[in-house]
Amino acid sequence: MESQGQYIGSNSGMDQKEGKIANQRKAGTCESILRILAFMLTLTAAVVLGVSKQTEIVSMKILPTSPPIDVPATTKWHYLSAFVYFLVANATACAYAAFSLVLSLGNRGTKSGLGLVIIFLDLLMVALLFSGNGAATAIGLMGYQGNSHVQWNKVCNVFGRFCNQVAAAIVLSLLGSLVFMYLVVLAALGLHRRSK
Amino acid sequence: MESQGQYIGSNSGMDQKEGKIANQRKAGTCESILRILAFMLTLTAAVVLGVSKQTEIVSMKILPTSPPIDVPATTKWHYLSAFVYFLVANATACAYAAFSLVLSLGNRGTKSGLGLVIIFLDLLMVALLFSGNGAATAIGLMGYQGNSHVQWNKVCNVFGRFCNQVAAAIVLSLLGSLVFMYLVVLAALGLHRRSK
Numbered sequence: 114m115e116s117q118g119q120y121i122g123s124n125s126g127m128d129q130k131e132g133k134i135a136n137q138r139k140a141g142t143c144e145s146i147l148r149i150l151a152f153m154l155t156l157t158a159a160v161v162l163g164v165s166k167q168t169e170i171v172s173m174k175i176l177p178t179s180p181p182i183d184v185p186a187t188t189k190w191h192y193l194s195a196f197v198y199f200l201v202a203n204a205t206a207c208a209y210a211a212f213s214l215v216l217s218l219g220n221r222g223t224k225s226g227l228g229l230v231i232i233f234l235d236l237l238m239v240a241l242l243f244s245g246n247g248a249a250t251a252i253g254l255m256g257y258q259g260n261s262h263v264q265w266n267k268v269c270n271v272f273g274r275f276c277n278q279v280a281a282a283i284v285l286s287l288l289g290s291l292v293f294m295y296l297v298v299l300a301a302l303g304l305h306r307r308s309k
Numbered sequence: 310m311e312s313q314g315q316y317i318g319s320n321s322g323m324d325q326k327e328g329k330i331a332n333q334r335k336a337g338t339c340e341s342i343l344r345i346l347a348f349m350l351t352l353t354a355a356v357v358l359g360v361s362k363q364t365e366i367v368s369m370k371i372l373p374t375s376p377p378i379d380v381p382a383t384t385k386w387h388y389l390s391a392f393v394y395f396l397v398a399n400a401t402a403c404a405y406a407a408f409s410l411v412l413s414l415g416n417r418g419t420k421s422g423l424g425l426v427i428i429f430l431d432l433l434m435v436a437l438l439f440s441g442n443g444a445a446t447a448i449g450l451m452g453y454q455g456n457s458h459v460q461w462n463k464v465c466n467v468f469g470r471f472c473n474q475v476a477a478a479i480v481l482s483l484l485g486s487l488v489f490m491y492l493v494v495l496a497a498l499g500l501h502r503r504s505k
Contacts, residue, residue: 177373192458195447232497236435236490243436247443251391255448256459262388263452265461295430299429301497307504 133184140303141221145214147299148187152210154289155242158282162190162249165278169271178208188272195248196279202245203286206238206293232300233291246283253279336499337417338386341410343488343495348406350485351438354478355399358386358445361474365467386466392475393446399482402434402489428496431489439488442479449475 166189172181190196213231220227256276259267269276362385368377384390409427416423452472455463465472 163462188458193456194450194454195443198443198447226501229497229501235434235496236493239432239436240439240486240490243439244443244446247391247394247440247445249443250440251394251444251447252451254390255451255461258390260389262384263461263464265451265459268459290436294436297432297493298429301425301500304497304500304504305422305425308500 137221140299141217144217144296144299147296148210148217151289151292151296152207152214153211154285154292155203155207158285158289159200160208161278161285162175162196162200162282164205165190165282167272167275171271186271187304188275189267190279193252195201198280199245199249199286202241203282203289206242208287209234209238217226228300232297235296235300238293239290239297242293243288246287246290249283249286253283333417336495337413340413340492343492344406344410344413347485347488347492348403348410350481350488351399351403351406354481354485355396355403357474357481358392358396358399358478361471361478362475363468363471367467375408382467384464384471386475386498389448391398391448395478395482398437399478399485400486404436405430405434424496428493431492431496433492434489435486438482438489442483442486445475445479445482449479 144300166187168185168187170183173184174181190200213234216227217231220231253276255265255267256272256279257267257269259265339434362383364381364383366379367382369380370377386396409430412423413427416427449472451461451462451463452468453465455461
């Protein structure tokens with residue numbers, strides 16, 4: 114009986130260990146999927162903004178008394194420093210997502226300090242992406258609404274397509290930032306579970 | 310000899326336990342100081358922006374052909390939605406810093422899920438503050454430099470004191486965001502140490 118009890122006990126211990134390994138694998142796969150998603154979202158955000166360019170014919174007066182003449186006006190993403198920052202932030206986050214995917218695959222199942230470094234870098238991406246989103250949204254909103262107090266006129270009534278592309282890039286980047294936030298949350302949850 | 314060995318062993322175990330408790334206390338005190346610092350930084354950032362207001366006499370033309378006349382022009386923080394968002398983000402982070410200080414004091418030394426909730430909320434504050442900083446910096450920079458492509462003129466040459474106050478608020482808020490980031494890093498380090 115005693116030996117049978119021992120056998121059952123050892124079997125249950127093995128089951129527990131196998132269950133733990135299966136859980137770790139599941140968490141690892143989930144992390145990899147999230148990193149691929151973050152990569153795709155930030156890459157698409159950077160590309161959507163990077164290719165945004167619009168030329169429109171606008172009426173302008175050279176002199177206050179002269180009649181208006183039609184001139185072509187072009188807008189590009191790199192005309193506004195907030196959009197340059199947004200694109201650099203998304204490109205950095207995209208490159209990091211690919212790099213961290215490789216790192217996390219190598220780190221899977223280990224308890225080394227590398228996991229901790231990945232959490233810190235994920236957190237850094239959250240800060241970088243959110244500041245980029247804030248900057249691009251502030252300038253995008255100004256272009257959409259204008260502001261009479263500082264006499265900055267809206268430009269989205271002329272460059273509608275460009276503004277739509279900027280809005281799409283911001284939404285994609287916001288989703289990418291949320292994925293990075295979720296990765297930090299998942300890592301903290303994993304550490305909390307292991308610390309019990 | 311054996312009993313002496315046992316005595317030494319038990320003494321060393323007690324020392325270890327005492328050392329662990331002392332370390333936990335030290336980490337708890339450090340966390341409290343950081344939360345008080347975050348509270349003060351975000352509060353000051355919100356107040357510095359909240360009291361910013363400047364009135365200047367500017368020359369304006371009512372009609373293109375009429376002579377310029379001097380009119381008083383006022384600028385306030387709530388004229389620009391990015392500054393409103395920045396102030397709300399800092400006020401929220403400030404209130405949360407005070408609330409989380411009480412929570413973390415109650416949670417000190419325990420392994421409950423409350424510690425995890427505090428990490429998530431700290432992370433949320435990082436995202437909120439960085440997006441607010443990004444938005445305010447983008448608009449502040451536009452006011453400082455202007456942009457010829459979208460014909461938004463700089464306003465900081467007229468409202469210099471207002472712009473300086475905005476810059477000071479952004480720096481304070483950035484420091485506050487870094488404190489919240491550091492709190493997340495510290496919490497992750499603590500969990501990692503306990504999971505070993």
